[in-house]
Amino acid sequence: MPNKLVMIIRHAEKPIPGGPDLGVTEQGESDPASLTVRGWQRAGGLCRFFYEPPLPLGRPASIVASGVIKRDDSGTRSKRPSQTITPLARRLGLEPDVTHSKGQEQSAADAVRTAQTPVLVSWQHESIPALTAALVGGTGIAPQSWPDDDFDSIWVLEADEANVWSFSRERQALLDGDDTGQLTSGAASGQQRNGSF
Template sequence: MPATRRVMLIRHAEEPDKGAGILGVDESGHPDAEALSVRGWQRAGALAGLFTACAGHGAAYRPLAPPMAVFAATDAGKSRRPLCTVQPLARRLGLEVDTRFGSEDALAPMLAAVLACRGPVLVCWRHQTMGDVAQALCGGPARRWDAARFDLVWVFERQGGAWQLTELPQRLLAGDG
């Protein structure tokens, strides 16, 4: 039986958009096409606040919880955006980000590692395969993550023998849904 009873899934934060003139930057503000946009870094910092502030704050933050483990997709030849998104939170919590798995790899090894964790787990992934993660946990019809959304949290809670999915808006930045 899985050890964790809560898995929180987020998409990496906002990315550069050359067509719109939005550049990627590293944490220091230097140009980096593989990192987040400035808005993405704002979201990453706000996520650190969201996931640490949720402890003991009642119904407004349920079912979020400070993670005891953090995973980020790492794919050869792709951006570092998932890691950039969760690094501020991991630092605040004193956690190492697990980057052993890619979003294009088989899901079973990643899910086995996630489910073996004690306590709540946060996973930051790429939107194209997040529906596969949801289907692997909950079964049922295929789900899709809207490519235009960076402002959601999918929370999976184990209740009895099944996983239940709750979709929560982050409401962290202006314009979030």
């Protein structure tokens, strides 16, 4: 088992401006800052998926999710990152750390680094590369963007005892339309030493 295992997901599906799918709360009330029905389906699927995950993943011992208040003043106060992991956190009996938000990737990375491993992170996709870079100490290990239409990927970061980080990407393949193709480390793989871990 690695010295540190971090699994990063994007929050589940959100409303598209002008689209037919509306955001809804867990109680079914309309809320544009919440997940869509499909997003709640994914959240439920993640509950089962991460309870007994396939290798190289692990059952989360801690969860970090972007908080509602965005510190970079961008966009709405999205509840989606925390909603995405709420069913799983309940099932595992974990209290997610939601004290950091978009715009606070460095402090979130510090929290992830000290959290009990394996760690599951749910974040806004456009800031996941910055979070990853803050965690491993540089930008050379993982992709520099997360596709807008990708709700299915899991970025897997592993640190060995020498603090050398490696990257791979896995798929959830939970819902109809998810990509079920196999991913390998391939061109997106890398290793990086982080002396601060």
